[in-house]
Amino acid sequence: MAPLKGFFHSSIARKFWMAITGLFLVTFLVVHLTVNAFTLVSAELFNEAAHFMATNPLIQVMQYVLAAGFIIHIVMGIRLTLQNRKARPDRYAMEKAGANSSLGSRTMIQTGILVLLFLIIHLRNFFVPIKTGNMGGMDDYTLVTTLFGEWHYTLIYVVSFVLLGVHLNHGFQSAFQSVGWKDNRWKGLMSGVGTVYSIVVAGGFSLIAIYHFLF
Amino acid sequence: MSKLDAKIPEGPLADKWTNHKNKINLVNPANKRHIDVIVIGTGLAGASAAATLAELGYNVKAFAFQDSPRRAHSIAAQGGINAAKNYQSDGDSVYRLFYDTIKGGDYRSREANVYRLAEVSTSIIDQCVAQGVPFAREYGGLLDNRSFGGVLVSRTFYAKGQTGQQLLLGAYSALSRQISKGKVEMYNRHEMMDIVIVDGKARGVIVRDLITGELERHSAHAVVLASGGYGNVFFLSTNAMGSNVTAAWKAYRRGAFMANPSFTQIHPTCIPVSGDHQSKLTLMSESLRNDGRIWVPKKKEDAEKLQQKRIKPTEIPEEDRDYYLERRYPAFGNLVPRDVASRAAKERCDAGYGVNPTSQAVYLDFADAIMRYGRTEAHVKGIHNPSDDQVRELGKKVIEAKYGNLFQMYEKIQDENPYETPMMIYPAVHYTMGGLWVDYNLMTTVPGLYALGECNFSDHGANRLGASALMQGLADGYFVIPYTIGDYLANDIRTGPISTESQEFEEAEKFVSDQIKHFVNNNGEKSVDYYHKKLGKIMWDKVGMSRSEEGLKAAINEIRALREEFWKNVRVPGSDTGLNTELEKAIRVSDFLELGELMAMDALDRTESCGGHFREESQTPEGEALRKDETFSFVSAYEHKENDPGKSELHKEPLTFENVEVKQRSYK
Amino acid sequence: MKLHLKIWRQNGPQDKGKMVDYDINDVSPDMSFLEMLDVLNESLVAKNEEPIAFDHDCREGICGTCSLFINGEAHGPDRAVTTCQLHMRKFKDGDTIYIEPWRAKAFPVIKDLMVDRSAFDRIIQAGGYVSVNTSGNTLDANAIPIPKHDADRSFDAAACIGCGACVATCKNASAMLFVSAKVSQFSLLPQGKVEAKQRALNMVKQMDEEGFGNCTNTGACEVECPKEISLENIARLNREYLSAALVE
Structure with a gap:
């Protein structure tokens, strides 16, 4: 075999990269949530943070890494799903998957795709205007609060984050399994932390949005 | 007599095997590449033989009727494997293992073979550990042992209640390695239909591809049968559904002698029959008798209440329980050999003390063991004055660690929790000590045809000790046949490939295809199972745990009549092409119907009781088996004659005992 | 017990195969699942129909031969058992039971419920x-x-x-x-x-x-x-x- 071939071209390798990019995105969400939380403190603080994120050279580099992470995660996820479909060409007439696995774990591609659709909307509404400076004269804070003032936007936002929470709840501990760091002693803790994390992320983003919608 | 030369090497018992290995012919590695060997069956004996022969350089073709070699029925062996390692320093030795096996077999096995078995037993454990077999270990990291019936030492190595599985997977992995190298060609879902004899030598087989239904010819310079035992002649047994005698029986019909066919082991601890729908019986490992106590009620009225399910066993007070094995055999107690334990259970049940609705069950009780282990655990954990409940909980954990999978298996089948209520058990057909007659080299009376493992008769006499079947299978496959087959094949280095176009192959294939055509065109009325169940009932009632002249004679007549009716009236739906499970069964049952008669004949001829063979006419006043050494110290070997098992000719191989004192077995 | 069975029948790898309905009476709760199929097969043989092919051998849960997807679950609804260890007491009178072969590209169907592993x-x-x-x-x-x-x-x-x-x-x-x-x-x-x-x-x-x-x-x-x-x-x-x- 060519050197490192197995590290890129095998079922386990694909899962490994899925996990690594997933864990990277998990970290990113924490940063993003922290910045969002600043909107609850003051407009100035948030604007300053947003400015920092838009101009800091390291963050600028990381943006490309982040984009790569997203793309690998998405492309790999779709590829895995297609391969997995092929592994069972004939379906069962009767399947009781609920008896042995969680709905979240079985619907990663569905929640993933829905979150991806949201991501596109989200990029169009926030990232592109901020990046291009084409914000109709609003500062970052006003842009955010204006959008959250629209009920349908906030609704989509909250639903998407609930879906993301479901995605993360499986993805978090699954990633540790895929990279081989999980064993029976740690599995309870890992799923526990994963669940808490998912609730914090889904709840955090949603509550901030709802707060701005209400006040 | 001249037909039976056991070829036992000269010299003192302990040196025979070494001397023999030093003297026999070898085949040089370059020549091994030009020699083909067929192995039938991939259980412990077959898989280990195929792997080892391939390692040596022979071209091996291995056949299994299962869909993978890993599924052979050796996998179901539970308790363990014996070896004279003496790791426990409890006085074990090669001689003691030899002695226990000869005595346990009730002095009906061949000294030299048994000694060799004991001798190579230690290498088996080394080999298996090297292969990565995860045997049970103690906290210090060394191998653990336990005790089995009929012995006074702890020499049984085990992997929970799945020792057979682990050993077979070890042999399977060795076999898989050779398959990947191309040294073994593996044929799954292929069943052997006949042996082909060319110029008096075994030169090939006819097999049937069970998927396509096609007959295939395969040739080789030698054929090794490792096709297991024939307990399924009883229909209900602990054997797998597919286990059958066909390979061995076809060898018998082609001239290999069948030895001691009536020697059947009835295992004392099986889950009782639950109804007419029953398809097989499940064993509960003998290892359970290390800790379980066997009892029935002392009072008949209690037994009757249990039969009517009016009381629970736990309601019967200690003083009203009859621990009959401990009572009758104080020295060995619950760990008497299998034949003794089985007969004792039958005696109590026949006397009306059975504990289930059919009165065909006794208790195997772990309550004492749970409390005993619990108290030790409490000590270890430093719990002072623990309550009974605490002790019980701790004890249950120990029992679970030892026998968890067996207890779970029992609970699934019986729907009762054996931690809370005693298990119900009853004897069932488990193993056949009889089999193809082989000499010291494991060759049958047909040159070039070998028989290994349960398929041969050689090591267990009239009763096999627990944990010895695994030992024998692996001894034969890993350590005996690889040497002894060379002695024969050394003459074949110039033979070249054997043609499958000869008349002998032609005739053998035609014989098989005619039989198959008969079945699929028969359009009879009754299913194969109908006949198999009938045969099983005759065998169990009359050729089972207790045998009498009258019963055996009746059995012979009934089996003959049943066989005739079977050929006329069996129904096999479907065709001879493609997969046809009813056809597979029909072929197997047709052989069982012949074997059954030979078993009854052998049992009738042997008017003594020995080991698992109990003739009602030959017992002591206390009801123990009575051997007659002056008249019956021989191996009965039957030669097929005139296409009729009833006309088989009996040959006798006298047994001489120079290294043990022959005496009536006593476990009291 | 009476049961309605829906069983996958497929006469060889090339055949398309379909679910076929069978009714079975007199099922005892003490039967194993495979013994229930034995009884069904015996009745099919009596009608001169080909019995349902399924893999099985040791019938004590260790050989790994048996392999049915029962009511949407591998080896049926019980836990820590193979199909041969599954007993009919896990079902109720009048139940409908789906019985299908393992399904995977790597495990092609040989016949009915048998697959190539x-x-x-x-x-x-x-x-x-x-x-x-x-x-x-x-x-x-x-x-x-x-x-x-x-x-x-x-x-x-x-x-x-x-x-x-x-x-x-x-x-x-x-x-x-x-x-x-x-x-x-x-x-x-x-x-x-x-x-x-x-x-x-x-x-x-x-x-x-x-x-x-x-x-x-x-x-x-x-x-x-x-x-x-x-x-x-x-x-x-x-x-x-x-x-x-x-x-x-």
Whole structure:
């Protein structure tokens, strides 16, 4: 075999990269949530943070890494799903998957795709205007609060984050399994932390949005 | 007599095997590449033989009727494997293992073979550990042992209640390695239909591809049968559904002698029959008798209440329980050999003390063991004055660690929790000590045809000790046949490939295809199972745990009549092409119907009781088996004659005992 | 009990196959599931119909031959059992029971409920062994002490019976539990460590070539496994494989 071939071209390798990019995105969400939380403190603080994120050279580099992470995660996820479909060409007439696995774990591609659709909307509404400076004269804070003032936007936002929470709840501990760091002693803790994390992320983003919608 | 030369090497018992290995012919590695060997069956004996022969350089073709070699029925062996390692320093030795096996077999096995078995037993454990077999270990990291019936030492190595599985997977992995190298060609879902004899030598087989239904010819310079035992002649047994005698029986019909066919082991601890729908019986490992106590009620009225399910066993007070094995055999107690334990259970049940609705069950009780282990655990954990409940909980954990999978298996089948209520058990057909007659080299009376493992008769006499079947299978496959087959094949280095176009192959294939055509065109009325169940009932009632002249004679007549009716009236739906499970069964049952008669004949001829063979006419006043050494110290070997098992000719191989004192077995 | 059965019938690999309805009466709760099928087959033979082909052998849950997908679950609704150990007391009078073969690209149907699982054999042949020849001169079995904890975990992994329930039940038809059990058995023992890296690489390569899907950690295999093989083994396989791939 060519050197490192197995590290890129095998079922386990694909899962490994899925996990690594997933864990990277998990970290990113924490940063993003922290910045969002600043909107609850003051407009100035948030604007300053947003400015920092838009101009800091390291963050600028990381943006490309982040984009790569997203793309690998998405492309790999779709590829895995297609391969997995092929592994069972004939379906069962009767399947009781609920008896042995969680709905979240079985619907990663569905929640993933829905979150991806949201991501596109989200990029169009926030990232592109901020990046291009084409914000109709609003500062970052006003842009955010204006959008959250629209009920349908906030609704989509909250639903998407609930879906993301479901995605993360499986993805978090699954990633540790895929990279081989999980064993029976740690599995309870890992799923526990994963669940808490998912609730914090889904709840955090949603509550901030709802707060701005209400006040 | 001249037909039976056991070829036992000269010299003192302990040196025979070494001397023999030093003297026999070898085949040089370059020549091994030009020699083909067929192995039938991939259980412990077959898989280990195929792997080892391939390692040596022979071209091996291995056949299994299962869909993978890993599924052979050796996998179901539970308790363990014996070896004279003496790791426990409890006085074990090669001689003691030899002695226990000869005595346990009730002095009906061949000294030299048994000694060799004991001798190579230690290498088996080394080999298996090297292969990565995860045997049970103690906290210090060394191998653990336990005790089995009929012995006074702890020499049984085990992997929970799945020792057979682990050993077979070890042999399977060795076999898989050779398959990947191309040294073994593996044929799954292929069943052997006949042996082909060319110029008096075994030169090939006819097999049937069970998927396509096609007959295939395969040739080789030698054929090794490792096709297991024939307990399924009883229909209900602990054997797998597919286990059958066909390979061995076809060898018998082609001239290999069948030895001691009536020697059947009835295992004392099986889950009782639950109804007419029953398809097989499940064993509960003998290892359970290390800790379980066997009892029935002392009072008949209690037994009757249990039969009517009016009381629970736990309601019967200690003083009203009859621990009959401990009572009758104080020295060995619950760990008497299998034949003794089985007969004792039958005696109590026949006397009306059975504990289930059919009165065909006794208790195997772990309550004492749970409390005993619990108290030790409490000590270890430093719990002072623990309550009974605490002790019980701790004890249950120990029992679970030892026998968890067996207890779970029992609970699934019986729907009762054996931690809370005693298990119900009853004897069932488990193993056949009889089999193809082989000499010291494991060759049958047909040159070039070998028989290994349960398929041969050689090591267990009239009763096999627990944990010895695994030992024998692996001894034969890993350590005996690889040497002894060379002695024969050394003459074949110039033979070249054997043609499958000869008349002998032609005739053998035609014989098989005619039989198959008969079945699929028969359009009879009754299913194969109908006949198999009938045969099983005759065998169990009359050729089972207790045998009498009258019963055996009746059995012979009934089996003959049943066989005739079977050929006329069996129904096999479907065709001879493609997969046809009813056809597979029909072929197997047709052989069982012949074997059954030979078993009854052998049992009738042997008017003594020995080991698992109990003739009602030959017992002591206390009801123990009575051997007659002056008249019956021989191996009965039957030669097929005139296409009729009833006309088989009996040959006798006298047994001489120079290294043990022959005496009536006593476990009291 | 009376039961309505919906059973997959397929007369050979090329046949399309379909679900066929059968009614069966007089089912005793003490019967095993396969004994119930025996009774059904006996009635089919009586009608001169071909019986339903299904794989089975030891009927005590250890050979791994039996293999049915019953009411949407591998080996049926009970836990820690094979189909042969499943008893009819787990069902109720009047129940409808779906009986299907294992479904996976790597396990093609042979006939009715029988499938070809030789892919598993080929995975073992790719490296599921310790390369040691038979000899009477290996190390003494007690020469290398092995911590009990490791030996026990190795045994737990080695308890796999190769039935394929993990593949059948996985929504991706992944064979990771099977492969990881064998890799773990050996990697936990000093005897198996020597070849651990090559073994993990080769077995996974073969697994991928056979057309099994990828593991997405749903955990269904562990739940349905009759021998309760732990998911921990899959994590260990991932670890073993990735470290092997890195230095390869």
